[in-house]
Amino acid sequence: MKNIALGQYYPAKSPLHRLDPRIKVLLALIYICAAAFCKNIIGFGVLLVSALLIVALGRIPFKTIFRSLTPVLFVMLFAVFFQVFFTKGDMLLFAWWKLQIYGEGLYLALFTIVRIFTLIIGTSMFLTYTTTPIELTYAIEDLLSPLKKLKVPVHDFAMMMTLALRFIPTLVEEADKIMTAQKARGADFSTGSLVQRAKALKPVLIPLIVSAMRHAVELAVAMECRCYHGDGTRMVVRKCRFSDIAALIVMIIFLAGIIYLNILGLVYTA
Amino acid sequence: MSEISVENVSFFHGKGTPYEIKALDGVTLNIVPNTITGIIGHTGSGKSTLVELFNGILKPAEGRVLLDGADIWAKPKEIRNVRFRVGLVMQYPESQLFEETIRQDIAFGPRNMGLSEQEIEERVIEAAGFVGLGKDMLDKSPFDLSGGQKRRAAIAGIIAMRPDVLILDEPAAGLDPAGREAIFSNIMEYRKNSGSTVVIVSHSMEDMARYCDRVMVMSEGKLIMNGTRDEVFSKPERLAEAGLDIPQITKLMLLLRERGIEVDTGVYTSERAYEELIRLFKKDTAQSR
Amino acid sequence: MDLPFIKVENISYSYKGDGGVGVPVIKELSLEIREGEFVAVLGHNGSGKSTLAKLLNMIFSPQSGKIYIDGKDITAPDMTDDDVFALRKTVGMVFQNPDNQLVATIVEDDVAFGPENLSVPSEEIRKRVDEALRAVGMTKYAHHEPHRLSGGQKQRVAIAGIIAMLPKCIIFDESTAMLDPIGRREVMQTIKMLNEKMGITVIMITHYMDEAAMAGRIVVLDEGRIALDGKPSEVFEREELLRSMGLDVPQCAAIIHRLREAGVALKGDCTTPEKCAELIGRALGGEGRDV
Numbered sequence: 048m049k050n051i052a053l054g055q056y057y058p059a060k061s062p063l064h065r066l067d068p069r070i071k072v073l074l075a076l077i078y079i080c081a082a083a084f085c086k087n088i089i090g091f092g093v094l095l096v097s098a099l100l101i102v103a104l105g106r107i108p109f110k111t112i113f114r115s116l117t118p119v120l121f122v123m124l125f126a127v128f129f130q131v132f133f134t135k136g137d138m139l140l141f142a143w144w145k146l147q148i149y150g151e152g153l154y155l156a157l158f159t160i161v162r163i164f165t166l167i168i169g170t171s172m173f174l175t176y177t178t179t180p181i182e183l184t185y186a187i188e189d190l191l192s193p194l195k196k197l198k199v200p201v202h203d204f205a206m207m208m209t210l211a212l213r214f215i216p217t218l219v220e221e222a223d224k225i226m227t228a229q230k231a232r233g234a235d236f237s238t239g240s241l242v243q244r245a246k247a248l249k250p251v252l253i254p255l256i257v258s259a260m261r262h263a264v265e266l267a268v269a270m271e272c273r274c275y276h277g278d279g280t281r282m283v284v285r286k287c288r289f290s291d292i293a294a295l296i297v298m299i300i301f302l303a304g305i306i307y308l309n310i311l312g313l314v315y316t317a
Numbered sequence: 318m319s320e321i322s323v324e325n326v327s328f329f330h331g332k333g334t335p336y337e338i339k340a341l342d343g344v345t346l347n348i349v350p351n352t353i354t355g356i357i358g359h360t361g362s363g364k365s366t367l368v369e370l371f372n373g374i375l376k377p378a379e380g381r382v383l384l385d386g387a388d389i390w391a392k393p394k395e396i397r398n399v400r401f402r403v404g405l406v407m408q409y410p411e412s413q414l415f416e417e418t419i420r421q422d423i424a425f426g427p428r429n430m431g432l433s434e435q436e437i438e439e440r441v442i443e444a445a446g447f448v449g450l451g452k453d454m455l456d457k458s459p460f461d462l463s464g465g466q467k468r469r470a471a472i473a474g475i476i477a478m479r480p481d482v483l484i485l486d487e488p489a490a491g492l493d494p495a496g497r498e499a500i501f502s503n504i505m506e507y508r509k510n511s512g513s514t515v516v517i518v519s520h521s522m523e524d525m526a527r528y529c530d531r532v533m534v535m536s537e538g539k540l541i542m543n544g545t546r547d548e549v550f551s552k553p554e555r556l557a558e559a560g561l562d563i564p565q566i567t568k569l570m571l572l573l574r575e576r577g578i579e580v581d582t583g584v585y586t587s588e589r590a591y592e593e594l595i596r597l598f599k600k601d602t603a604q605s606r
Numbered sequence: 607m608d609l610p611f612i613k614v615e616n617i618s619y620s621y622k623g624d625g626g627v628g629v630p631v632i633k634e635l636s637l638e639i640r641e642g643e644f645v646a647v648l649g650h651n652g653s654g655k656s657t658l659a660k661l662l663n664m665i666f667s668p669q670s671g672k673i674y675i676d677g678k679d680i681t682a683p684d685m686t687d688d689d690v691f692a693l694r695k696t697v698g699m700v701f702q703n704p705d706n707q708l709v710a711t712i713v714e715d716d717v718a719f720g721p722e723n724l725s726v727p728s729e730e731i732r733k734r735v736d737e738a739l740r741a742v743g744m745t746k747y748a749h750h751e752p753h754r755l756s757g758g759q760k761q762r763v764a765i766a767g768i769i770a771m772l773p774k775c776i777i778f779d780e781s782t783a784m785l786d787p788i789g790r791r792e793v794m795q796t797i798k799m800l801n802e803k804m805g806i807t808v809i810m811i812t813h814y815m816d817e818a819a820m821a822g823r824i825v826v827l828d829e830g831r832i833a834l835d836g837k838p839s840e841v842f843e844r845e846e847l848l849r850s851m852g853l854d855v856p857q858c859a860a861i862i863h864r865l866r867e868a869g870v871a872l873k874g875d876c877t878t879p880e881k882c883a884e885l886i887g888r889a890l891g892g893e894g895r896d897v
Contacts, residue, residue: 181711206709213711216753221412227374228413231405232474233397233429250425253415257460265706268665272699273709273720273767274691282718282731360756360786464651491702491783493651493813495852520786523857562787565816565857565879572883578890587857591864594886598870601890 056179061106062290063177068186070291071173077298078169082162087308088154091161097301098168105172115171116164123163127156184208185281203277210266218259225254319385319402319481319514321371322347326380328366340366342538343380348482353508353515355525355546357561358535364518365408367535368484371516372403401430404480408487410471414459419450419470422459426478444477445470447507449499465496469503476507483507484516489524501528522564526550526585534559551583566590609674611641611775611807612662617671617681619657631657632668633830641774644801644808646818646838649827650852655811658827659779662809663699664690676774695724698768702780704760705753713755713763714739714748720771731770738766741804742796758789762796769800775807776800782817794820815842815856819877826851839875858882 063071085094102112136151174183188205195201226236229250236247328341341363348354348371358364369375370382373389373396381388389399404426407413416422420441427437445455448469454462459470468488475483488504489497505528508515519525525532525546532549534542536559542549549556553563553571563571564585570593573580580597584590614637620628631654639645649655660666661673664680672681676696678689698720701707710716714735721731739745742762752760761781768776778797782790794817800806810821818824824841826834828851834841842848842859849855855863862876862885872889876882 179711181715209711210709213709213752216751217705220753224407225413227369228407228410229425230374231372231400231407232413232426232478233400234425235397235429250413250415254412257415258412262706265701265703266709269699269701269707270709271665272663272694273771274694274723275719276687276691276723278725279722280725280728280731281722282715282728282735284728359788493852494815494854495650560788566861569858569861569879569882569886572879573886573890576883576887578887587861591861594861594865595868595870597890598865598868 057105057107057111057176059106059177061104061177063101063105063172065290066177066294067285067287067291068178068182069189069285070287070295071178072183072186072190073295074298075170075173077302078173079166081302081305082165082169084302084309085162085305087305087311090305090308091158093305093308094165095161098165101168101172105177107172107176111176112168112171116167119163119167123160126159126163130156130159180212181209184212185285189285200277202279206275206277214259214262217262218255221258222251222255225251225258320347320350320383321403321482321514322383322386323367323370324381324383326370326377326382328363328370328375328378330366332378339538341370341377344538344540345380346533346540346543348514348516349531350514351512352530353517353528354531354533355529356516356518356533356535357520357522357525359520359560361537362535363538364535365486368405368486368516368518371482371484372405373399374405397429401426401478402480403482404475404478404484406472406475406483406485406488408490410474411459411464411467413471413474414467417458418456419445419459419462420455422470423455423473423477426474430478440477440479441473444473447476447510448473448503465492465499468492468496468500472500472503479511480513482514482516484518486518487520488517489519489521497524504528522556522562522567522585526564526566534561536560546585547583550585553582609677610638611643611676612637612639613672613674614638614662615672615674617661617668617673619654619661619666619668621657631830632661634671635831636671637825637832637835639807639809641807642801642805644798644820644822645810646821646824647809647811647827648813648815648818648824648841648853650813653827653851654830655827656779659699659777659809659811662777663697664693691724695720695771696774698771698773698776700761700764700768700776700778700781702783704757704764704784707764707767708752708760711751712748713744713750713752716752716763717766717770720767724771734770734772735766738770739763741769741799742766756789757785758792761785761789761793765793765796765800769804773806775809778808778810778812780811780813782812782814790814790817813853815854816878819856826853838877842877862886 082094085091102109131148131152132146134149134152134155136149138150139147140150141148184205188201191201234247234250236244239247323344323346326341326344327339330338330340344367356364356367366375370377376390383389384399384402389396414422416425423441423444424437427440441455442452450466450469450473459467462470472488485504489500492500501524504515517529529546531544532546533540534549534556541559542555550564550567553567556563566587567582567585570580570582570584570590574582578597581593584593614635616634616636617632618630618634619632620630623629635658647655647658657666661668662675668681672679675693680693708716709719717735717738718731721734726734739748742765744759744762744766747755747759752763755763782793785793797808797810798820801808810817812818819838821838824834824836824838825832826841826848833851834844834847842855845855845860845863856877858879859876862872862882866872870889872885874885876885
């Protein structure tokens with residue numbers, strides 16, 4: 048239990064890992080836009096190729112990627128099912144009783160798969176796999192820093208995220224210990240109906256909440272003692288390098304290209 | 318009287334992950350009934366894992382854990398009965414308190430055993446008495462107690478199950494000298510009155526030397542010493558080899574031996590050390606006359 | 607005015623108990639600590655020792671009395687936020703539970719937390735973090751996650767986080783209570799190093815007698831007042847009094863006391879096994895006997 052992976056950061060040395068996390072947040076956003084705007088058949092081909100290219104650049108094994116895709120497989124199949132069977136168009140391919148499958152439906156299903164696939168690749172490759180949670184926190188804080196002028200406590204939000212990340216393993220470990228202690232008193236977490244099992248969690252949840260509160264109070268005092276006041280400097284000051292800027296420009300051109308393809312035509316919409 | 322024995326047991330933490338650690342490595346031992354057995358070793362020596370195997374919280378990867386000669390994992394569905402017979406008080410047990418009153422909290426174990434309300438009430442009062450919590454305390458919220466009282470209420474929660482074997486993992490951790498003294502005198506009193514077997518896991522050599530009849534020493538997942546307290550503490554060199562602190566008194570005796578003074582280095586209690594030294598001083602004055 | 611580094615003058619503090627009734631914890635306490643001292647504070651639970659520590663760091667404020675630290679009256683009503691930060695930079699604090707003082711997910715980020723809050727320039731923070739980690743012997747772990755460290759290592763990281771603020775004094779509030787013997791040894795060695803090599807004033811609250819024996823001076827609190835104050839050898843002479851306050855003496859010291867009572871002439875400091883062995887050895891005519 049102690050060894051749970053936070054996020055799904057995959058430690059490796061790759062061009063993607065080296066990029067400035069702030070740039071990666073922007074890249075992910077632009078890439079998502081590209082996937083969302085694309086309506087062109089060639090565009091979808093380009094998206095698919097780009098997604099594979101990004102995976103290769105991040106040096107993440109395909110096995111790991113596919114494992115992270117399994118949870119959304121159901122959503123994909125569901126979307127495919129609806130689009131295959133409920134899209135009506137001109138190209139009737141197959142008809143039996145009330146079921147009619149049109150060519151347009153197949154196209155749309157295919158596009159949906161590509162779109163969901165690229166969305167997931169885009170976010171996971173730029174954010175979770177190649178960026179540590181703490182880098183991500185700092186990146187979001189930096190990108191949101193203009194809001195500081197509007198008196199939005201951006202630094203405090205970032206601190207909260209960091210603390211959450213810091214304390215998840217500690218609390219998981221504690222939950223484990225409390226569960227063991229209650230098992231030693233005969234608590235049963237693994238048999239009985241769903242309601243019974245939910246009830247059986249009370250002896251774990253209450254001590255866990257009490258403990259989390261105590262952590263919070265003591266932590267607040269310790270942070271005060273270290274002069275926390277919601278602002279300060281940063282030890283590591285990231286500077287955008289040439290490669291970061293280059294990546295951003297390439298991505299903007301990519302988005303422009305996808306939109307341009309839409310204008311060209313060959314558009315399939317329902 | 319129930320007897321726990323462990324045959325050639327091995328256990329891994331995080332099996333199958335990159336963080337796999339062999340916590341126990343072919344351990345064979347038995348806990349002599351009606352004694353107080355101390356288990357000592359560093360963090361990570363496997364001592365806490367060992368006691369969690371005793372009551373079936375953990376299942377050995379290899380080997381068997383026996384209670385009165387019967388494999389406790391013969392019927393995995395009935396493992397709870399083993400936990401009622403082998404009571405385990407975990408480290409910092411006060412973190413398990415959750416009920417609205419002390420009474421209800423102590424009753425949690427007996428209630429899980431399916432006892433009658435009358436029997437539960439009887440056991441709660443008895444267990445609270447053992448740890449020195451009066452009847453007036455029973456209706457208080459566990460969260461209103463002092464640290465030492467919480468600890469004792471949590472121990473009562475295990476005692477109320479009337480286990481044949483009571484295991485305590487670092488029962489005095491984090492308490493001040495008076496609190497330590499109080500907890501240990503409660504445990505001693507409980508043992509005397511109930512006649513049950515007690516196992517104490519501790520880092521403190523002084524506590525082991527004071528309270529335990531038998532001592533087991535764990536190091537890197539292996540049992541490296543096992544015997545009566547005299548047998549174990551008469552070999553302070555071996556304890557030091559395992560990187561453990563030796564009792565302060567033993568240390569003093571070893572230092573005196575180094576200075577060429579003929580003392581018994583197997584001495585580990587204040588009382589014996591005093592006798593040993595006063596004997597030497599009397600001899601010394603007799604000689605110099 | 608020539609003030610000692612810390613001067614506590616007649617302070618009282620009570621917290622609000624049930625129904626808003628004040629429960630006195632510190633009663634008209636006065637204390638002086640010079641720069642560079644290593645003071646252990648002993649007392650049973652509820653004697654007020656942790657409260658005293660929190661008063662010195664302005665987590666609590668006394669209801670009456672004055673506290674001067676480093677020439678400044680920290681009980682003055684005109685203390686600004688900046689004054690408070692300046693005080694906490696001067697007097698750092700390390701707590702009991704190592705988990706509750708580490709705020710970052712990477713060791714070196716945690717050490718940087720204090721200096722970052724003090725708006726120290728980035729390059730300077732880098733330098734201080736590296737030096738602080740080196741001082742506590744944790745350089746190797748700079749990029750580790752705190753939750754994978756041992757208790758003793760976590761406490762050393764917490765200490766590094768305080769050192770990086772360049773304090774003159776560090777208060778340890780039962781910082782070894784939750785550690786195993788190895789962790790305790792690591793932390794005690796670090797504390798000694800801070801005091802001896804870096805000249806940091808150390809105030810160490812503990813209930814381990816053998817740890818207190820390592821200090822230069824022991825202050826014993828009982829019921830919110832100072833009951834004893836002196837060198838370890840002097841304080842541990844008062845075995846009866848200490849026991850009556852729910853405290854202990856190191857086992858070796860207790861044996862020497864009994865031998866003395868039995869009429870054996872043993873003179874000198876008996877706070878550690880080493881010192882006791884020397885006393886007994888000298889008296890019994892092993893090596894180094896006074897002839």
